[in-house]
Amino acid sequence: MYFTDRGIEELAERRGAEEVSLHWVAERLREFVDLNPEFETPVERLATWLARLDDDEED
Template sequence: MHLTDQAIEELLDRRGLETVSTARLADRLRYFVDLNPESEIPVDRLATWPARLDDE
């Protein structure tokens, strides 16, 4: 199991029943990057992937 898989499982265990708006998620990602500017590129890649899922 990858470290990422463990983190996703923790997220589901702790927050699995919650619903989150896209706007709230975007705010949290911005806040995370403000605190961790070295993570800007991975967060950018993560944010653009679901944004473009419907693109061909």
């Protein structure tokens, strides 16, 4: 188990029943990077991965 799995599990437990828009998620990611600029690259990679997730299915 990766250390990040704990945070992902907490997110699922605390907020798993909520429905949010991707716009809301994008705003929270921006806020997080503003507060933690050292995480800009990993957040950018996650956002890009999520944005392109279905690209392989179109081929």
